[in-house]
Structures are given as C-alpha cells and as structure tokens.
Amino acid sequence: MSEEDQRPPERARRLPRAVRERQILDAAVQVFSRHGYHAASMDEISDVAGVSKPMIYTYLGSKEDLFGACIRREATRLLEAIQAGVQPDLPPDMQLWHGLRSFYRFVAEYRESWTVLHRQALTVGGAFAAEITDMRARAIQLVAALVVSAGTRKGVGEQAEFSGEGLAASLVGAAESLADWALDHPDISDGVLASWLMNLVWLGFNDLIEGAVWKPSE
Amino acid sequence: MSEEDQRPPERARRLPRAVRERQILDAAVQVFSRHGYHAASMDEISDVAGVSKPMIYTYLGSKEDLFGACIRREATRLLEAIQAGVQPDLPPDMQLWHGLRSFYRFVAEYRESWTVLHRQALTVGGAFAAEITDMRARAIQLVAALVVSAGTRKGVGEQAEFSGEGLAASLVGAAESLADWALDHPDISDGVLASWLMNLVWLGFNDLIEGAVWKPSE
Amino acid sequence: MSEEDQRPPERARRLPRAVRERQILDAAVQVFSRHGYHAASMDEISDVAGVSKPMIYTYLGSKEDLFGACIRREATRLLEAIQAGVQPDLPPDMQLWHGLRSFYRFVAEYRESWTVLHRQALTVGGAFAAEITDMRARAIQLVAALVVSAGTRKGVGEQAEFSGEGLAASLVGAAESLADWALDHPDISDGVLASWLMNLVWLGFNDLIEGAVWKPSE
Amino acid sequence: MSEEDQRPPERARRLPRAVRERQILDAAVQVFSRHGYHAASMDEISDVAGVSKPMIYTYLGSKEDLFGACIRREATRLLEAIQAGVQPDLPPDMQLWHGLRSFYRFVAEYRESWTVLHRQALTVGGAFAAEITDMRARAIQLVAALVVSAGTRKGVGEQAEFSGEGLAASLVGAAESLADWALDHPDISDGVLASWLMNLVWLGFNDLIEGAVWKPSE
DNA sequence: TATGAATGAGGGTTCATTCAT
DNA sequence: CATGAATGAACCCTCATTCAT
Numbered sequence: 001m002s003e004e005d006q007r008p009p010e011r012a013r014r015l016p017r018a019v020r021e022r023q024i025l026d027a028a029v030q031v032f033s034r035h036g037y038h039a040a041s042m043d044e045i046s047d048v049a050g051v052s053k054p055m056i057y058t059y060l061g062s063k064e065d066l067f068g069a070c071i072r073r074e075a076t077r078l079l080e081a082i083q084a085g086v087q088p089d090l091p092p093d094m095q096l097w098h099g100l101r102s103f104y105r106f107v108a109e110y111r112e113s114w115t116v117l118h119r120q121a122l123t124v125g126g127a128f129a130a131e132i133t134d135m136r137a138r139a140i141q142l143v144a145a146l147v148v149s150a151g152t153r154k155g156v157g158e159q160a161e162f163s164g165e166g167l168a169a170s171l172v173g174a175a176e177s178l179a180d181w182a183l184d185h186p187d188i189s190d191g192v193l194a195s196w197l198m199n200l201v202w203l204g205f206n207d208l209i210e211g212a213v214w215k216p217s218e
Numbered sequence: 219m220s221e222e223d224q225r226p227p228e229r230a231r232r233l234p235r236a237v238r239e240r241q242i243l244d245a246a247v248q249v250f251s252r253h254g255y256h257a258a259s260m261d262e263i264s265d266v267a268g269v270s271k272p273m274i275y276t277y278l279g280s281k282e283d284l285f286g287a288c289i290r291r292e293a294t295r296l297l298e299a300i301q302a303g304v305q306p307d308l309p310p311d312m313q314l315w316h317g318l319r320s321f322y323r324f325v326a327e328y329r330e331s332w333t334v335l336h337r338q339a340l341t342v343g344g345a346f347a348a349e350i351t352d353m354r355a356r357a358i359q360l361v362a363a364l365v366v367s368a369g370t371r372k373g374v375g376e377q378a379e380f381s382g383e384g385l386a387a388s389l390v391g392a393a394e395s396l397a398d399w400a401l402d403h404p405d406i407s408d409g410v411l412a413s414w415l416m417n418l419v420w421l422g423f424n425d426l427i428e429g430a431v432w433k434p435s436e
Numbered sequence: 437m438s439e440e441d442q443r444p445p446e447r448a449r450r451l452p453r454a455v456r457e458r459q460i461l462d463a464a465v466q467v468f469s470r471h472g473y474h475a476a477s478m479d480e481i482s483d484v485a486g487v488s489k490p491m492i493y494t495y496l497g498s499k500e501d502l503f504g505a506c507i508r509r510e511a512t513r514l515l516e517a518i519q520a521g522v523q524p525d526l527p528p529d530m531q532l533w534h535g536l537r538s539f540y541r542f543v544a545e546y547r548e549s550w551t552v553l554h555r556q557a558l559t560v561g562g563a564f565a566a567e568i569t570d571m572r573a574r575a576i577q578l579v580a581a582l583v584v585s586a587g588t589r590k591g592v593g594e595q596a597e598f599s600g601e602g603l604a605a606s607l608v609g610a611a612e613s614l615a616d617w618a619l620d621h622p623d624i625s626d627g628v629l630a631s632w633l634m635n636l637v638w639l640g641f642n643d644l645i646e647g648a649v650w651k652p653s654e
Numbered sequence: 655m656s657e658e659d660q661r662p663p664e665r666a667r668r669l670p671r672a673v674r675e676r677q678i679l680d681a682a683v684q685v686f687s688r689h690g691y692h693a694a695s696m697d698e699i700s701d702v703a704g705v706s707k708p709m710i711y712t713y714l715g716s717k718e719d720l721f722g723a724c725i726r727r728e729a730t731r732l733l734e735a736i737q738a739g740v741q742p743d744l745p746p747d748m749q750l751w752h753g754l755r756s757f758y759r760f761v762a763e764y765r766e767s768w769t770v771l772h773r774q775a776l777t778v779g780g781a782f783a784a785e786i787t788d789m790r791a792r793a794i795q796l797v798a799a800l801v802v803s804a805g806t807r808k809g810v811g812e813q814a815e816f817s818g819e820g821l822a823a824s825l826v827g828a829a830e831s832l833a834d835w836a837l838d839h840p841d842i843s844d845g846v847l848a849s850w851l852m853n854l855v856w857l858g859f860n861d862l863i864e865g866a867v868w869k870p871s872e
Numbered sequence: 873t874a875t876g877a878a879t880g881a882g883g884g885t886t887c888a889t890t891c892a893t
Numbered sequence: 894c895a896t897g898a899a900t901g902a903a904c905c906c907t908c909a910t911t912c913a914t
Contacts, residue, residue, distance in 0.1 A: 014876085014877060014878080014912085014913060014914070015877085016876095016877090017876085017877080020877085020878095034343075035343065036256065036341045036342075036343065037256075038254070038255075038256030038257055038341075039256055039343070041903080041904065041905085042904075042905065042906080043903090043904080043905095051878085051879095052878065052879045052880080053879085053905090053906080054878075054879060054880090054906085054907075054908085055877080055878065055879080057905090057906065057907075058877090058878085062905080062906080063904095063905065063906090093423075093424075119340055119341065120341065122337060123254045123256075123257075123337070123338070123341045125253075125254070125257075163414050165399070166396060166399060166406075166411070166414040167414060167417070167418050169395050169396050169398070169399040170392040170393075170395055170396045170414065170415055170418050171392065171418065172395060173391040173392045173393075173394055173395020173396065173398075174388040174389065174391045174392035174395070175388070175391070176391055176395070177387050177388055177390060177391020177392070177394070177395075178384060178387050178388045178391065180387070180391075181383070181384060181387035181388075188384075192381075193384070196381055196384040196385060196388065197388055199385070200385050200388050200389065200419060200422070201388075201418060201419070201422055201423055202422050202423050202424050203422040203424055203425075204418070204419060204420050204421040204422025204423075204424070204425060205311075205419055205420050205422075206311070206420050206421055206422070206425070206432075207421075207422060207424070207425070214424075259886085259887065259888085260887075260888060260889080261887080261888095269895090270895060270896045270897080271888090271889080271890095271896085272889090272890075272891090272895070272896060272897095273894090273895065273896080275888090275889070275890080276894090276895090280888080280889080281887095281888065281889090450891085450892060450893070450897085450898060450899080451898085452897095452898095453897085453898080456898085456899095470779075471779065472692065472777045472778075472779070473692075474690070474691075474692030474693055474777075475692055475779070477882085477883065477884085478883075478884060478885085479882090479883080479884095487899085487900095488899065488900045488901080489884085489885080489900085490885090490886075490887085490899075490900060490901090491898080491899065491900080493884090493885065493886075494898090494899085498884080498885080499883095499884065499885090529859075529860075555776055555777065556777065558773055559690045559692075559693075559773070559774070559777045561689075561690070561693075599850050601835070602832060602835060602842075602847070602850040603850060603853070603854050605831050605832050605834070605835035606828040606829075606831055606832045606850065606851055606854050606855075607828065607854065608831060609827040609828045609829075609830055609831020609832065609834075610824040610825065610827045610828035610831070611824070611827075612827055612831070613823050613824055613826060613827020613828070613830070613831075614820060614823050614824045614827065616823070616827075617819070617820060617823035624820075628817075629820070632817050632820040632821060632824065633824055635821070636821050636824050636825065636855055636858070637824075637854060637855070637858055637859055638858050638859050638860050639858040639860055639861075640854070640855055640856045640857040640858025640860070640861060641747075641855055641856050641858075642747070642856050642857055642858070642861070642868075643858060643860070643861070645746075650860075668873070668874095695907085695908065695909085696908075696909060696910080697908080697909095705874090706874060706875045706876080707875085707909090707910080707911095708874070708875060708876095708910090708911075708912090709873090709874065709875080711909090711910070711911080712873095712874090716909080716910080717908095717909065717910090
C-alpha cells in the first residue's frame with residue numbers, strides 16, 4: 001500500500017521462471033501434504049505460492065502434472081539425502097545405520113516432503129502408484145542391498161523361511177512406520193531412531209531378550 | 219444374493235434396517251477401497267448397494283460418517299480375526315507367529331477391508347487418522363505385547379538403544395508392508411509370510427547372516 | 437414472494453423428466469441461436485430454462501451433447517414440417533412450390549430453430565458439421581429429387597453443363613439464403629417467397645427477362 | 655519467408671509496421687478460418703504470426719478489432735477479384751458467367767479467406783453480421799445488377815411473382831452454396847461451376863427439363 | 873521496439889446433500 | 894419406508910488482456 005516500500009515484499013513481480021516454479025512446487029508440496037491430492041485445491045496452492053492460478057498451469061501443467069512434479073522432486077531429494085549419508089567403506093551394519101540416520105534426518109527436516117511421498121502419493125492411483133513403488137524399490141536397494149545380499153548366503157536363496165524381496169519390503173515398511181511415529185515425537189534424534197531400527201532388524205527380538213544390544217561401532 | 223428369496227430380487231423392499239445397513243457398508247467398503255475416500259462418490263456407493271442415496275443418509279449419515287462406520291467395522295473384524303488366532307499358552311515367538319498368520323490370512327481374504335484400513339483411512343485427515351492410529355496401537359499391543367514386555371527386561375526400559383513403543387511401531391510397519399507386498403503375490407501362503415517376518419524381527423539380519431533360521435517349533 | 441400463490445409459477449417443482457428435458461431443450465435452442473455454440477454459456481441456458489445446471493448435465497449430458505440434442509430435434513422438426521406440406525400427386529413444379537412454402541412457414545414460425553440449424557451448427561466443427569451436411573442432403577433430396585431427376589433426362593448425366601449434385605447444392609443454398617433474407621422481412625408471406633424462388637430456379641433469368649412469370653397452378 | 659533475408663530469420667526484428675500487420679492478418683485469417691472466431695485463441699494467432707501477443711494488441715487492437723480487420727481485408731480482396739473478372743461490354747449472361755468464374759477462382763485459391771467470410775463472420779453477432787450483410791449486398795449488386803435490372807423490366811417492379819432483392823439474395827445464396835460444395839470437389843474447374851450455376855439461374859429447371867442447355871457463347 | 877511474465881474473470885463440470893412425493 | 898428430482902457450492906482449467914522490462 002505505502003508508496004515508499006523500498007522493495008515491495010507483498011508479491012514480488014516479474015520473477016524469472018525458475019524461481020516461480022520453485023515457489024509453486026514448494027506451495028504445492030505443502031498443500032498436498034496437508035490435504036492429500038483430491039482435497040487439495042489449486043486455489044489454495046496458488047494462494048500459498050503467492051501466484052495466480054494461470055501461472056501454475058502455464059509453468060507446471062494440470063493438477064496431476066503438478067502433483068507428479070512434486071513427487072519427483074521430493075523423491076529425488078530424499079534419495080540424494082540418503083545417498084549423501086552412506087559411506088561405502090564401512091561394515092554392512094554401519095552402512096545401514098548411516099543410511100537410516102540420513103533418512104530420519106531428512107524426514108525430520110522435510111516433514112511435508114515425506115508426507116507427500118509416503119501418504120499422499122498412493123491415493124491418486126494409476127501411474128503415480130507405480131512411480132512411487134519404483135522409488136521405494138530403488139530406495140530399499142540403495143540402503144539394504146548389502147544386507148539382503150549378505151543374508152542370501154550359502155545358496156539358501158528364496159525359500160519358505162527366507163526371501164530377499166519379502167525381507168526388503170518388510171524392512172522398508174519398518175523404517176517408514178518408525179518415521180511416521182517419529183513425526184509425533186520430534187525429540188527423538190535420528191541417531192536414536194536408527195539405533196532402534198537396527199536393534200530390531202539386525203539383532204532381532206531373540207537377541208534383545210537375551211540382553212544383547214546393537215550399538216554403532218565407531 | 220440371499221439364498222431363499224422367493225420374490226423377484228430386483229430391489230428387495232422393506233428389509234430390516236440391520237440388513238440394509240450391512241448392504242450399504244459392504245458397498246461402501248468396496249467403493250472406498252477402489253477409489254479412496256475423496257474419489258469415491260455417494261452415487262456409486264448407492265448403485266453398488268442397490269439402495270437409493272437418501273437411504274444411505276438416513277441410515278448412516280454423511281459421507282464422513284459412512285466412512286467412519288466402514289473403518290470401525292473393518293477394524294473390529296481385523297482385530298477379532300487376529301485375536302481368534304492367538305493361543306496364549308504358547309511360547310512368545312509362536313504366539314507372535316500365529317498372530318501374524320491370522321493377520322495375513324485376513325488380509326488375503328478381505329483385501330478390500332485391508333485396503334480401506336491401511337491405505338485409504340489416512341488420507342481423510344483429522345479425526346480418522348487418530349482413530350486409525352489408535353487401532354494400530356491396539357493391534358500392536360495385542361500381538362506384540364508379550365515380545366515387547368519380554369524385551370524390556372532387567373529394568374533397561376526406554377533408552378537410546380531400545381524403545382518398546384518405537385520397536386512396536388517398526389514391527390507393525392514391517393508386517394503391514396509385507397501385507398501390501400503379499401497382495402501382489404497371492405501365491406505365498408500366510409504361514410510363509412509370517413515366517414519371513416519372524417526371521418526378520420525375531421532373529422535379525424545378524425543371525426541370518428550367521429546361517430541361523432527361525433522355524434515354527436510346533 | 438407472496439405466500440398465497442395458488443400455484444407457484446416461479447419455478448415449478450418436481451416435474452417429470454420428459455417435461456424438464458423439453459424445457460431445457462427449448463432454452464438451449466434459444467440461447468444457442470442467439471449467441472452460437474461457443475459464446476453460449478450453460479449458466480444462461482439454465483437460467484432461461486428455469487433449472488439448475490446439474491439438471492442439464494443429468495438429463496442431457498455435456499454442452500456438446502446438449503447442442504447435438506438441439507440440432508437433432510430441430511432438424512427432425514424441420515424435415516417433418518416439409519414432409520407434411522408435400523403432396524405427391526401434383527406436378528413437379530407444384531410439389532416443389534408446396535415444399536418451399538412449408539419450409540418458409542417453418543422458418544417464420546421457428547426462427548430460432550432455423551438459426552441454430554443454419555448458422556450455428558457449422559461452427560462447432562467435426563461431428564456436427566457432418567451431421568448437418570447429412571441433413572441438408574436429405575432435405576434437398578426430399579424436396580428436389582423429383583426436379584433433379586427430371587432434369588437429368590435423356591442420358592445427359594453429369595457433364596460440364598449440368599450436374600445433379602451441384603444443382604442441388606445451389607438450389608438448397610438459394611432457398612436457405614432467401615430464408616435468411618426473409619427473417620428480416622417478416623411481412624413477406626411464405627407463398628410469395630416460394631414463388632420468387634420458383635421464378636428463379638424454374639424459369640430462370642432468361643425467361644424472366646422475356647416477360648415469362650411462374651405462378652402456382654393450384 | 656521473404657526471399658532476401660540476409661539475417662537469420664528466427665524472428666525478424668524491426669520490421670516496418672505494414673509488414674508486421676500483414677503477417678498478423680495472414681495468421682489471423684488462417685486461425686479464424688480453422689477454428690472460428692470464438693474457438694480461435696490469440697495465443698495461436700501470435701504463434702502462427704511469429705509475433706508476440708502485445709504486438710497484436712498494439713497494431714490491431716482487440717480480438718474483435720482483429721477479426722474486423724480480417725473480414726474487411728478479405729472482403730475487399732474478394733470484391734476486387736470479382737470486379738477484375740467482369741467485362742462490361744459483353745451481353746448480360748456472359749457478364750454474369752465471367753463474374754461467377756472469378757468468384758470461384760478466388761474461392762479455390764483463397765479457401766481461408768472464403769471460409770472466414772462465409773462461415774465464421776456470421777457467428778460473432780452484432781456489428782459483424784451487419785457488415786457482412788452489407789458486403790453481400792454489394793457483391794450481389796456488383797455481379798447481378800445487370801441481370802436484376804434487366805429482370806425488373808417494363809415497370810413490373812416488386813410484386814408477388816418477382817422481387818429484385820429477393821432474387822438477388824437467392825442467387826447469392828446459390829453461388830455461395832455451390833462454392834462450399836466446390837471446396838470438397840477441387841477437381842471441378844471454375845468455368846464448370848459457373849456454367850452449372852448459369853444453367854440453374856439463367857435457364858431454370860423448366861428449360862433444363864425441356865432439353866435446353868446454357869453454354870458460354872464466346 | 874518487442875516481449876516474457878502475470879492475472880481477473882468466467883466457463884464447463886461434478887458432487888454431497890436434501891426435498892417432496 | 895423409499896426414492897426420483899433438484900440444487901448450492903466448489904473445482905479444474907482457459908483466455909483475452911496488460912504490465913514492466
């Protein structure tokens with residue numbers, strides 16, 4: 001309103017396209033994570049982004065396109081965050097632990113990204129579910145390949161007592177579920193969360209009952 | 219559908235309220251599981267139920283009420299199915315295994331119930347998420363109380379390396395994730411699924427790598 | 437507004453479907469004829485029909501469907517009106533004259549029907565243009581088949597100086613164009629309009645210049 | 655496009671205003687003829703013209719202004735083309751025939767011009783319809799004045815059997831309709847088309863049935 | 873001069889919900 | 894009891910038009 005604002009912060013005008021796209025994606029992730037795909041409205045996204053609706057359509061396409069762009073950006077961020085935390089020259093358990101720490105750090109820092117990816121992406125159906133499933137598969141392979149491959153030792157392979165694919169799905173589910181739980185307990189650090197999970201999947205209840213405890217070796 | 223209809227079943231009239239409600243809930247679960255809460259339409263539900271829309275509103279209330287009724291009925295079914303499978307006089311690992319078997323049997327038999335509970339219930343937000351979370355908590359306590367309590371031995375309690383609540387969340391997540399995976403692999407029996415999960419959470423990767431394998435003892 | 441209206445005429449409620457469909461089609465023809473397909477809005481149509489928009493979609497489908505229904509209804513009306521006027525046991529020229537009279541009577545009485553059919557139907561493109569073209573073809577065959585077939589006498593067939601199809605297209609165009617002109621001259625009776633056209637297409641300029649004049653022989 | 659561009663033709667800059675206006679009008683005629691007034695978008699026009707949208711508004715004004723400019727330019731072209739073909743020192747029928755040939759030659763060569771004028775101009779409503787009607791009137795007077803005036807011989811004037819204005823409207827309609835038909839039959843030459851029409855409007859069905867045929871005398 | 877960036881306004885369509893019969 | 898008929902409200906999307914560079 002006032003004519004003497006040095007820089008009009010109300011709504012910065014005439015920004016380059018890349019900046020606007022980022023603004024829009026940020027807003028979209030926020031709104032999608034709050035309401036889910038169907039309940040989210042383009043109006044709210046445009047409001048949050050500080051941009052008119054036509055800009056969204058011009059830059060990012062339809063609602064579905066926009067959602068896809070969100071999913072892809074956040075998935076890439078997550079994978080990169082995990083990859084950045086893994087150190088290939090450590091023993092398997094420590095690699096797994098570091099990967100998990102990175103994962104929980106990401107979830108804590110980017111709650112909305114995680115919510116969109118984990119909870120909302122599957123509700124759209126069709127192409128997105130497949131995309132997300134793919135990324136889950138890549139995530140598990142990235143983090144747990146070493147463990148699973150170590151587990152399939154000595155020609156045991158797939159059998160009634162053991163299945164790499166099944167264990168992988170279970171491990172990922174456990175990690176995700178703990179991440180959701182951690183969203184309601186922000187005081188638990190990522191290192192502790194990762195340790196808990198290690199005690200479950202590395203030692204197992206049997207060892208825990210016996211009094212054994214897993215700790216990071218370093 | 220009923221076995222003794224004498225009169226033309228075009229649209230049975232004057233049915234007792236309880237029967238009508240069951241028809242409607244069955245249809246709602248089916249439709250909600252297919253499309254999710256938001257994408258499901260009351261029109262489709264009334265079509266599938268073979269009942270006019272005003273009846274749904276008269277008997278079950280608003281769309282949200284209807285969804286809540288579905289969730290509660292299916293959750294009760296699930297919990298009862300699991301409870302029916304547990305045998306309290308077995309050792310802890312066998313109790314866990316039997317509980318898991320019951321769970322996977324239920325998921326295989328009532329896919330739609332499981333889908334509604336696991337995937338669709340969380341996308342509505344607000345009251346339902348809490349309700350579902352509650353039921354998850356009760357489920358984990360039901361199945362894993364023995365294990366967790368056994369794990370919290372010797373006054374260790376909650377600490378960095380160990381947390382009953384956190385482990386419980388992880389275990390439930392693992393079981394659920396494997397259930398989802400099993401939906402795409404209907405040839406895997408519930409006993410095998412339960413065994414896989416036992417090998418993960420009872421023995422842990424460390425023992426698996428060492429060559430140990432968990433098997434049902436009975 | 438007043439509470440004592442014997443019959444509420446503001447918006448009759450709870451009418452049977454067939455009645456509503458007619459109301460809607462009437463309104464749609466009126467609005468489409470005024471603004472054309474693209475400039476017409478479903479809002480205005482629903483206002484004119486005294487019906488909410490969802491009713492239109494429930495009963496007649498999309499805007500394009502609605503337009504199609506208008507076109508088909510009006511075209512049927514027009515064809516029936518013309519057919520009703522033709523008397524097969526008259527000589528060819530009198531048959532043509534009677535058909536033309538019916539045509540001009542219809543156009544005068546149902547201006548909007550004619551406008552929709554003639555001017556607006558071609559602007560939608562695709563399927564409708566073909567449909568309209570078909571109806572034009574049937575109309576010309578209905579009215580002028582006798583004349584054209586009489587014209588293609590003595591094995592002349594299609595050649596440089598003469599073509600049944602081309603003449604038909606020209607005749608229809610002449611009749612249509614005169615109909616448009618007549619819309620702005622409502623004082624000219626259908627009999628006169630038909631006579632003018634007969635003098636053009638039956639006698640031709642050459643005879644007219646020579647002083648010949650065509651008159652209905654009755 | 656221009657034959658002597660030295661510099662890269664990506665998007666020629668600093669062109670004189672007249673050239674730009676021609677580019678824009680060419681594009682507009684093309685797009686309007688394809689989609690009609692309402693369905694045509696300024697975006698597509700600017701794309702086809704290779705010019706940014708603000709230029710269009712600067713040079714030609716609003717969409718309606720632009721359409722008006724198209725209509726006027728193309729109508730002028732058409733009238734000039736017909737005028738160029740008429741030779742005032744021939745007998746009336748030959749004058750008419752030559753005028754028609756010019757008309758059909760123009761339609762064949764400038765399909766888009768013809769489409770815009772004939773089909774799309776009337777759908778906008780209001781001022782344009784009047785403008786187009788005016789031009790039609792001038793066209794008919796230009797081509798058929800001789801005939802009509804010859805027809806209104808011997809003080810007969812306007813009467814039930816005969817009307818200069820009505821015949822003119824009919825003749826123009828016949829010529830236009832045949833032009834539309836010819837768009838789908840490009841193998842028919844303009845001379846043949848003109849002859850067909852002459853056989854209809856000069857001789858009439860009566861003479862045709864009698865075996866008479868009109869041929870260009872020259 | 874020429875344009876990328878930006879939007880107000882409106883259109884088609886659907887859906888949860890409720891009367892009136 | 895049971896339902897066909899009806900709608901307010903909202904949502905996704907597009908387009909003519911203009912500003913600021």
